[in-house]
Amino acid sequence: MAEAFLDPLPWLIVLPLAWASLAFLWGDGRGGRLAIAALAVQLALALILAAQVMAEGARVHAVGGWGAPLGIDLLADGLSVLMLLLTQAVALPLAVYARAYFSEVAQTHFWPLTGFLLAALNALFLSADLFNLYVTLELLSLAAVGLVALGGKPAQAAAALRYLLVSLTASGAYLMGVALIYGAYGTVSLAGLAPLIGPDPPLITRLAAGLMLAGLLAKTALFPFHFWLPPAHGGAAAPVSALLSALVVKASFYMVLRLALGPFAPLAELAALLLGVLGATAILWGSWRALTTHHIKMLVAWSTVAQLGYLFLIFPLLQPGGEALQAGVMQAVAHGLAKAAMFAAAGVLMLSTGRDTLEGLAGVAGRVPVTLFAFGLAGVTLMGLPPSGGFLAKWLLIEAALAQGQWPWVAVIIAGGLLAAAYVFKVLRQAFLLAPAAAHFHPVPRVMEWTAFLLAAASVLIGLRATEGVELLGVEVAP
Amino acid sequence: MNGPARLAVGGLAVALAGALAAAILDLPSAAVDLRGAVAMNLSASGVEHPVTAVLLNFRGYDTLLEIAVLLLALLGMLAVAKPESGGSPPAAADPMLRTLAGVAVPLMILAAGYLLWAGAHRPGGAFQAGAVLAAAAVLLHLAGRLPAWASPKRMLRLGLAGGFLVFLAVSAILLSEGALLRYPLEHAGALILLIEAGLTLSLGLILAGLFLVLAWHPASPSESAGEESKS
Amino acid sequence: MHARPDRSPLPRFSLSATLWRGGAFALIWWILAEGRADSWGIGAVTVALATTASLRLAPPGQGRVSxxxxxxxxxxxxxxxxxxxxxxxxxxxxxxxxxxxxxxxxxxxxxxxxxxxxxxxxxxxxxxxxxxxxxxxxxxxxxxxxxxxxxxxxxxxxxxxxxxxxxxx
Amino acid sequence: MTPLEALSALLLLAGAGFYLAGTVGLLRFPDVYARLHALTKADNLGLGLIALGLALQAENLAAGLKILLVWPLVLVASAAVSFAIARRAHELGIAPAGAASPVQPAGGVDQRGGP
Amino acid sequence: MNLAFDALLALALLWSAWRSLATPDLTRAVVMFIVFGLLMALAWARLDAPDIALAEAAIGAGLTGALLLDALGAFGKRRAGDKP
Amino acid sequence: MTGLEGYLALFLLLNLLVALIRAARGPTPADRMLAALLFGTTGVGVLLLMAHARETVAMPLVDTALVLALLAAITGVAFARRAWHAAGRDDDPA
Known part of the structure; x- marks a missing residue:
């Protein structure tokens, strides 16, 4: 009995839900310390769970003791544990950062919203049920929209509203797909569906899969559904942008991957090429827009649009046990850490200069060197230079493409890397210019600089610990 | 929307409707019979009404997260509502409305209690009871007998989050039975009633809060001017 | 046609009003629950709440109803x-x-x-x-x-x- | 058909008739005030008769009373809403149709036209 | 007769939904939406789903209608700029 | 639904739809709203008729009618107090 009580798996969901509602209850921004302590515990829980999964294989937790299809199953396999680790690893430094970033008043709503956001992420990564995935997705989207609107400025409200509308429409499409699947098969459990969907499924299944895919792509902001992302991510407060870009868009990507590997595997091939082409377009278009914008955070946000493209390049290359899957997960993890670092750094730069344009950066290098270094390190990951996680991801992707003779993807990957280098160096060059005489810099808490640096360093160093990750990723449910 | 966009959206809708119709006409017979599974396990669920059994026992975890969604919706709206908009007292109402509230609100409380009780063996339950309670709160608000909600105080926040916290605590404590939300057979009925009672109150407050925060608009002149304010 | 502001924040407690209203609400509960005996656990609490709300919202007047x-x-x-x-x-x-x-x-x-x-x-x-x-x-x-x-x-x-x-x- | 059933059917038919009257009134009466009459009186009576007719056929006393309970609830609601709307219309200066010229009301009360 | 009832209900649902979306007049749109909510409650009742009919009656007919009317009031006041 | 009750329910539904002409014609917002309120009372009647002679869902439908009756006042009051600001006709913004 005590053993069940100490199981890290359910606590990864219960704990953030608990501290989120307690933070709401206490109010007045007093949730920060609680959140950081709880996040430290969550990181430890995720590590314990990873160790357990590595040692004993994938774990299933039947909520309510009923088991699928009557009840809901939670599943912790290698893929979900890796995403859980990423979530806690990004959230903890960002929580420390946010406590310094926000005023006391702004924290009143930040902590509860963040708590629910993280609970939704953890629940989503652990879910093995189509309808339960919908609920977690809904929780995630609402928390994200609330966080975008947090500042209350008209531009933020407008971005949040647009995000909300896209999000609700996308959820609706996904839900309609779930309803059709339930109508066709009588169950919504992933494990239960997998054997039921054959190689040539009926029209209803194809329609359902199409609707679900469209909804998830809109949530992931894959080109051409990316239009909502730059204003939402670029306009929100820096810690919020970091959470959204690093984690939230990954959640819907994770679902696409989970469904394509799981019950909808027979249909995945049909959409693979389309997803690859959209991904490639996203890389080129997002990088180009990042290169031509004049606002720091819009640059980082457009870079997210581009980097999300890489995630979808894996679909035309996906083969059982192949390198494409490893590349995709590595890209998700490396980009998550790097983008969190980059938004955190951008927040420091903007606080320090008091401006949000690239021109305003002149001379900032001398004031916040650690931050600039963090920005550069994160840039190394985005460009895909060794030994970073980004390098490894792109390397694996190129290898897979070459192995299958699909060389056009290679050209896109290399072009994307060059464009990323261009926009990162554009920022760095501007920062090292001499400050104009009229420039005035504000002091920034040191802890914000160092958390950004920590995240950036992790995104680079993760490349050195890739073997464990690959081994963990290999853990699947015993058939 | 301009013409071509309208046409495109319309075309998309028609195509989707057509595909849906075609898909549903081609509906295969479901491989899994969940209805049967629910009926078979109903006696072990602690309640007699299958819908309540699914909502609070078999798929109670979904419901837990859905309550969080509702709480979150309110939270998001509170985050957007401007803090300075909070203090204004609600409008004073005419005696007619106050009398209506005096008669209708106790009846609504009775109805909510009844729906809560009924949920165990027939349609009803926390959602419907909460909605009725919320209506009572809205009526009280229209009658000028509720304080403004733009920045809820501690007790109110406890009411808003209480139902969710009770549900979460019960779920977590039941880990001692081996899994999240695994009710022991002999206490299932009582625990579900406890959760539902908490949810009724919280859902009522949350739904009313959604109304009150959304309905709040700055300086409603017709309400505050010209009518005496309540002391 | 405006109400005078409530002069007394706490209305005078009236036993007869409480009993009358409580009785009426109990009767309504009995009708709602269609006379089922097992409803009275929740019923008692609900009737008490409704009576309290009624006394708060419409304080009992001077006389009682004929x-x-x-x-x-x-x-x-x-x-x-x-x-x-x-x-x-x-x-x-x-x-x-x-x-x-x-x-x-x-x-x-x-x-x-x-x-x-x-x-x-x-x-x-x-x-x-x-x-x-x-x-x-x-x-x-x-x-x-x-x-x-x-x-x-x-x-x-x-x-x-x-x-x-x-x-x- | 037992007498009770016949009575019940009669009540139901009469109730439906009053509903029809309410709708006709809503469509034919000249202004908001007059249409409120149609809504508050005819429809409520229609509902009352239907509830009574159905309650007569109920299986037990409590079930019948429950059906009847609906009626006073609707009465209270309609009376309050009717007053709220009429008052608002009056406040907004909407004059009742046909009342512009002074007429001598029965019962010797003073009367006024539009506001 | 049951068929007539259902067909009429379905048509009325579609029509009220369409009117509430298509009409340019906001008051009419809100009224049609309230009507739609009530018809929906009847439809759920007809489909032997009283659980949902109950929820629809409470939320659709009671709360949402009041909420939309409230928003309408705020909107109309702002647009007309009048203070009665 | 069978027998007299069924026909009456159909009749009331028709009645409802005819009343929508008032919602379309106006002229004041209140006139449109009256149609919605008529839907409330008539909807209660239809629900009661539908509840009749259906073993399993009879009382739940009566409950639904009760809830509808209990909440009918709210929209009307919200309309009169909050929504209706100008004594306009037809396409007035209020």
Whole structure:
């Protein structure tokens, strides 16, 4: 009995839900310390769970003791544990950062919203049920929209509203797909569906899969559904942008991957090429827009649009046990850490200069060197230079493409890397210019600089610990 | 929307409707019979009404997260509502409305209690009871007998989050039975009633809060001017 | 026609009002639960809550309701409301609609508070009248046909309410 | 058909008739005030008769009373809403149709036209 | 007769939904939406789903209608710029 | 639904839809709203008729009618107090 009580798996969901509602209850921004302590515990829980999964294989937790299809199953396999680790690893430094970033008043709503956001992420990564995935997705989207609107400025409200509308429409499409699947098969459990969907499924299944895919792509902001992302991510407060870009868009990507590997595997091939082409377009278009914008955070946000493209390049290359899957997960993890670092750094730069344009950066290098270094390190990951996680991801992707003779993807990957280098160096060059005489810099808490640096360093160093990750990723449910 | 966009959206809708119709006409017979599974396990669920059994026992975890969604919706709206908009007292109402509230609100409380009780063996339950309670709160608000909600105080926040916290605590404590939300057979009925009672109150407050925060608009002149304010 | 602000924050506790209302709510609960005995656990709590809410929202007045008065009022009300419905129906179906609508102003003799509000509401359901406004002691009514004895009807209603609530008419 | 059933059917039919009267009144009466009469009187009576007719056929006392309970609830609601709307219309200066010229009301009360 | 009832209900649902979306007049749109909510409650009742009919009656007919009317009031006031 | 009750329910539904003409015609916002309120009372009647003679869902439908009746006042009051600001006709913004 005590053993069940100490199981890290359910606590990864219960704990953030608990501290989120307690933070709401206490109010007045007093949730920060609680959140950081709880996040430290969550990181430890995720590590314990990873160790357990590595040692004993994938774990299933039947909520309510009923088991699928009557009840809901939670599943912790290698893929979900890796995403859980990423979530806690990004959230903890960002929580420390946010406590310094926000005023006391702004924290009143930040902590509860963040708590629910993280609970939704953890629940989503652990879910093995189509309808339960919908609920977690809904929780995630609402928390994200609330966080975008947090500042209350008209531009933020407008971005949040647009995000909300896209999000609700996308959820609706996904839900309609779930309803059709339930109508066709009588169950919504992933494990239960997998054997039921054959190689040539009926029209209803194809329609359902199409609707679900469209909804998830809109949530992931894959080109051409990316239009909502730059204003939402670029306009929100820096810690919020970091959470959204690093984690939230990954959640819907994770679902696409989970469904394509799981019950909808027979249909995945049909959409693979389309997803690859959209991904490639996203890389080129997002990088180009990042290169031509004049606002720091819009640059980082457009870079997210581009980097999300890489995630979808894996679909035309996906083969059982192949390198494409490893590349995709590595890209998700490396980009998550790097983008969190980059938004955190951008927040420091903007606080320090008091401006949000690239021109305003002149001379900032001398004031916040650690931050600039963090920005550069994160840039190394985005460009895909060794030994970073980004390098490894792109390397694996190129290898897979070459192995299958699909060389056009290679050209896109290399072009994307060059464009990323261009926009990162554009920022760095501007920062090292001499400050104009009229420039005035504000002091920034040191802890914000160092958390950004920590995240950036992790995104680079993760490349050195890739073997464990690959081994963990290999853990699947015993058939 | 301009013409071509309208046409495109319309075309998309028609195509989707057509595909849906075609898909549903081609509906295969479901491989899994969940209805049967629910009926078979109903006696072990602690309640007699299958819908309540699914909502609070078999798929109670979904419901837990859905309550969080509702709480979150309110939270998001509170985050957007401007803090300075909070203090204004609600409008004073005419005696007619106050009398209506005096008669209708106790009846609504009775109805909510009844729906809560009924949920165990027939349609009803926390959602419907909460909605009725919320209506009572809205009526009280229209009658000028509720304080403004733009920045809820501690007790109110406890009411808003209480139902969710009770549900979460019960779920977590039941880990001692081996899994999240695994009710022991002999206490299932009582625990579900406890959760539902908490949810009724919280859902009522949350739904009313959604109304009150959304309905709040700055300086409603017709309400505050010209009518005496309540002391 | 505005309420005076509540002078006393805590209404005087009245045992008889509490018992009467509690009893009424318990009866309603019994009807709602269709007489099932196992409902009384939640029922007791709910009835208590409803009674509390009722006492808070509508503090008990001075006197208590006269039971024969209540019966008389109910009978009067039922007959009148049936008559009112019939009258409207007759006018709606007549091929040449014979309406003579008007706003009329009448003095009210009932004391302010519950009694007047009851009057306003009752008149809405009575033949030919809809209350529009109460300003001071003047009641403004909309009548479908001013040739009907409206004033007489209002006086009768007032008398019934006065008898039921034991107030001066 | 037992007498009770016949009575019940009669009540139901009468109730439906009053509903029809309410709708006809809503469509034919000249202004908001007059239409309020149609709504508050005819429809409520229709509902009352239907509830009574159905309650007569109910299986037990409590079930019948429950059906009847609906009626007073609707009465209270309609009376309050009717007053709220009429008052608002009056406040907004909407004059009742046909009341512009002074007429002598029965019962010798003073009367007024539009506001 | 049941078929007539259902067909009429379905048509009325579609029509009220369309009117509430298509009409340019906001008051009419809100009224049609309230009507739609009530018809929906009837439809759920007809489909033997009283659970949902109950929820629809409470939320659709009671709360949402009041909420939309409230928003309408705020909007109309702002647009007309009048302070009655 | 069978017998007299069924026909009456159909009749009331028709009645409802005819009343929508008032919602379309106006002229004041209140006139449109009256149609919605008529839907409330008539909807209660239809629900009661539908509840009749259906073993399993009879009382739940009566409950639904009760809830509808209990909440009917709210929209009307919200309309009169909050929504209706200008004594306009037809396409007035209020």
């Amino acid at each position: 039971f024969p008065g209540l019966l008389g009022f109910a009978a009067f009300f039922l007959v009148q409301s049936a008559w009112g419905g019939a009258q409207v129906a007759a006018r709606a179906f007549r091929s040449r609609m014979d309406l003579a609508p008007a706003l009329v102003d009448l003095p009210v003799t009932l004391p302010a508070g519950m009694a007047r509000i009851l009057l306003l509401n009752t008149l809405n359901l009575m033949p030919g009248t809809v209350s529009v406004e109460l300003r001071g002691n003047r009641l403004c009514l909309h009548v479908l046909d001013h040739r009907l004895p409206v004033a007489e009807e209002v006086r009768q209603t007032e008398a019934h309410i006065a008898r039921m609530l034991r107030v001066a008419a």
